[in-house]
Amino acid sequence: MKNQFTSRIVKLTFAFMFILIASSCSQDDEAMDAAALAKEINSEVAAKASSKASTQSTFKITQVSVADCASGCINERVLFEDNTNDQVGNSSNYKNVNYQIWNTATQLIVQTTNNFATDKVEIVVNGVTYTNDPALDIPANQVFYTYFNLPEGYNACEYTLTSVIVFGGPQAELTGINYGVYEYCPIGCDEEFTYVDNGDKTYTFTYTPEADAIGALVEFTFAQGVAVSGLSAPFTQNGGVSSVWSAIMDLNECETYTWTVTLDADCSGNSPQSNVWTDFKVNSVSKKLDPEDKFTQLCP
Numbered sequence: 298m299k300n301q302f303t304s305r306i307v308k309l310t311f312a313f314m315f316i317l318i319a320s321s322c323s324q325d326d327e328a329m330d331a332a333a334l335a336k337e338i339n340s341e342v343a344a345k346a347s348s349k350a351s352t353q354s355t356f357k358i359t360q361v362s363v364a365d366c367a368s369g370c371i372n373e374r375v376l377f378e379d380n381t382n383d384q385v386g387n388s389s390n391y392k393n394v395n396y397q398i399w400n401t402a403t404q405l406i407v408q409t410t411n412n413f414a415t416d417k418v419e420i421v422v423n424g425v426t427y428t429n430d431p432a433l434d435i436p437a438n439q440v441f442y443t444y445f446n447l448p449e450g451y452n453a454c455e456y457t458l459t460s461v462i463v464f465g466g467p468q469a470e471l472t473g474i475n476y477g478v479y480e481y482c483p484i485g486c487d488e489e490f491t492y493v494d495n496g497d498k499t500y501t502f503t504y505t506p507e508a509d510a511i512g513a514l515v516e517f518t519f520a521q522g523v524a525v526s527g528l529s530a531p532f533t534q535n536g537g538v539s540s541v542w543s544a545i546m547d548l549n550e551c552e553t554y555t556w557t558v559t560l561d562a563d564c565s566g567n568s569p570q571s572n573v574w575t576d577f578k579v580n581s582v583s584k585k586l587d588p589e590d591k592f593t594q595l596c597p
Contacts, residue, residue, distance in 0.1 A: 366454040366477035374399045377476055381469050394469045396461060402481045405445040405458060410438060413466030418443045421460045434465060453480035486551040490577060490584035494592055499527075501557045502577060504584065510548040517542045517556075518576035522563025528556060548579070564596035571596055 361377045377398040382391050394411040407420055414437050417430040422445050429443040447456065454477040463469045488507040494500055502517075517532070519525055519540050531544040548554070562571040574592040577584050 361474065361476050363454065363457055363475040363477045366479045370453070370482035371479045372482050374401070375479055377474070379471060379474075381471055383467060383469055385467050392467045392469050394463050394471070396471055398458060398461075398474065398476050400447065400478045403447055405447060405456060405476075405478055407443040407445075407458070407461055409441050409443070409461065409463055411463055411465075411469065412437050415439075415441050415463060416465035418464070419462040420445065420458060422456055422458050424459075447478060451478065451480070453478065483551065488584075489553075490586070492574075492577070492585075492590070492592070495557075498561060498594065499557055499559050500574060500592055501555065503553055503555045504548075504577070504579070505553045506548045506550060506579070509550045510546075510579065513546050513548050514578075514580050515544050515546050515548075516576075516578040516581075517558075517574070518578070519560065519574050520563070520572040522565065523573050524561040524563075525558060527558040560592070560594070562594040562596065564594075566596075569596055570594060 365375070378396065380393065380395045382393045384391055392411060392413055394409060397408040399406055405422065407418065409415065409418055415431075415435040417428055418441065419426055419428050420443055421427075427443075427445060429441075431441075435441045443461075445456070445458075456478045458476040459474055460470060460472040461474070462471075486505060486507055489503070489505040491503045492500065493502075504515075506513075515532075517528065519542070521540050523540070525534070525542065528542055531546065532542045533544070535541045535543055546554075560573040562573050564571055570593045572591055572593050576591075
């Protein structure tokens with residue numbers, strides 16, 4: 298009887314240990330899955346940031362002044378690089394952190410890599426501290442990104458990064474940075490000319506030049522006898538009776554110019570329809586998509 302009782306206790310003990318081990322393994326697996334997920338997410342973010350950076354030309358600097366950003370708009374990113382190497386207490390170990398700082402047209406970006414796991418990163422922009430605190434520590438030697446979103450329409454030097462603090466193991470701090478955000482030059486555009494028949498004898502024309510054109514000759518050509526209204530100064534009708542309306546204009550790169558005019562056809566002939574508009578030129582070059590394009594109106 299005693300042996301049966303002892304045997305039952307042993308069986309129950311093993312069963313209980315098995316449950317504990319299974320539970321522990323399950324928790325360890327969940328923790329490992331969470332850690333792997335965090336690593337995967339940060340790696341994905343890093344890959345995207347690296348991909349964006351690789352498509353953009355770079356000008357590297359190792360010293361920065363808050364006045365640098367006031368030197369004019371930029372077409373390539375200005376990348377500031379630095380590092381700190383601090384002894385860990387009285388040991389022979391050092392915490393080495395590499396910093397890369399730059400801004401895009403939408404974000405100020407701080408990239409850090411160090412030989413300790415990263416607990417969090419703090420950056421100071423315009424005297425305000427912003428913290429990037431991931432749910433799990435980022436493994437040693439893995440790239441970590443901290444972002445500060447720039448508002449639309451920001452001005453050069455409007456935001457200045459002064460310090461970066463990296464937590465995890467001994468604290469590392471890079472101060473006196475004075476990285477002022479740069480403003481990117483406007484991206485160019487393709488020349489475009491559109492023309493739309495609004496269906497009520499009004500027509501809308503839009504033109505976008507791909508480059509500045511100072512003192513450009515802009516011309517609309519209408520059919521003879523067409524009554525034109527809505528085309529205001531600086532346009533004038535050549536000779537008062539000509540079918541060409543022209544103006545001398547300073548056209549700005551990528552700026553869209555719009556004209557909506559009312560045209561009334563001259564139906565004095567026997568044709569069932571009459572031309573009302575036939576061409577648009579800038580400096581004597583037609584901008585129509587197809588040389589055969591024109592607007593006509595039915596005659597009663």
